[in-house]
Amino acid sequence: MRRFIMLALLALVIALPAKADVFVFTAIPDQDESRLQERFDAVGDYLADALEVEVRYVPVKSYAAAVSAFRNNQVQLAWFGGLTGLQARARVPGSEALARGAEDEGFRSYFIANSSTGLEPSEQLDEALRDRTFTFSSRVSTSGRLMPEFHLRERFGESPDDIFARVGYSGNHSRTLRLVESGSYEVGVLNYAVWERELAAGNIDTEAVQVIWETPGYLNYQWSIRGDVDQRFGEGFTEQVREALLGMDDPDLLERFPRREFVPVTNEDYEELGETARAIGLID
Known part of the structure; x- marks a missing residue:
């Protein structure tokens, strides 16, 4: 059995x-x-x-x-x-x-600045960016590091470490927005879609932070x-x-x-x- x-x-x-x-x-x-x-x-x-x-x-x-x-x-x-x-x-x-x-295709990055800097929207990366504190997102982000750094080097002929007083890496685009909005960094760069979504939802203090330059598409x-x-x-x-x-x-x-x-x-x-x-x- x-x-x-x-x-x-x-x-x-x-x-x-x-x-x-x-x-x-x-x-x-x-x-x-x-x-x-x-x-x-x-x-x-x-x-x-x-x-x-x-x-x-x-x-x-x-x-x-x-x-x-x-x-x-x-x-x-x-x-x-x-x-x-x-x-x-x-x-x-x-x-x-x-x-x-x-x-x-045609993705973009936004450079943003805290209002305390006095930086205004421009058709090119402004010389007044020099010696500011600046944050990318991740070190290997396309929209939060690669393409912004490419344009910074093309404009100034120098590395970000030589352009800015201090360079940070926030880790993601949402955090970059909050760090610049709060003034923890004077300037930063993030992917445009995160900015546009948060703006549409009313989650950005536009008195504290604004877009000052956007990259060409990639x-x-x-x-x-x-x-x-x-x-x-x-x-x-x-x-x-x-x-x-x-x-x-x-x-x-x-x-x-x-x-x-x-x-x-x-x-x-x-x-x-x-x-x-x-x-x-x-x-x-």
């Missing part, structure tokens, strides 16, 4: 389907953590339905941690900025940029996927993820980014950005 029971249990185990891998994704922590959690939990629900696999969003504490998680296969998909995407894909052979927001954010996901999740899975991202048309989901829609993008589209990063020594 015992043998019969054991054989029956074994047959039942064999008949049960194997548990599928969990598809895990992350995003650079470019703004308030709670806001990102709400956004990407909703994206995870959408992807789980579209891909018919278990999907989990895993937050990280820094831009570098997002790149490391991608490299170490702790996540298979990530919402990166332009620079972090370049770094991550370079570390995992065969990885691809899949989709970007319609607004991510290519920025994108979804990138590891090059080995088809081996793990099945042939054609990369293409399924691409189609799911491009088909994300729920108004609430798009508003959370905010993006009008997602459009196709390739690794080659970011080559010019890579040349800029190499020119100022942010990547090899």
Whole structure:
């Protein structure tokens, strides 16, 4: 009898389907953590339905941690900025940029100043920026470091450390806004979308801080996927993820980014950005 029971249990185990891998994704922590959690939990629900696999969003504490998680296969998909995407894909052979927001071509950075400086909006970076205290966001942010530093070097012919009295790195765009608004730093730079969203919500004291210059447009954010996901999740899975991202048309989901829609993008589209990063020594 015992043998019969054991054989029956074994047959039942064999008949049960194997548990599928969990598809895990992350995003650079470019703004308030709670806001990102709400956004990407909703994206995870959408992807789980579209891909018919278990999907989990895993937050990280820094831009570098997002790149490391991608490299170490702790996540298979990530919402990166332009620079972090370049770094991550370079570390995992065969990885691809899949989709970007319609607004991510022609993305911009805003230089902002506390009103105590007397700095006013200008058509170029003003010489009066010299010897101010200044904060970027993350050290590897495209909109909060790479492109602003490129324009600073082009304008002044010097590094930020030589231009400003003190240079800081706030960690994310939301924090940059608050540091300059409070006067902790006289000047800073952040991605325009964070400023515009907070302004529309009435969350900026415009008596204390204003935009003084905006960069020309450049290519920025994108979804990138590891090059080995088809081996793990099945042939054609990369293409399924691409189609799911491009088909994300729920108004609430798009508003959370905010993006009008997602459009196709390739690794080659970011080559010019890579040349800029190499020119100022942010990547090899």
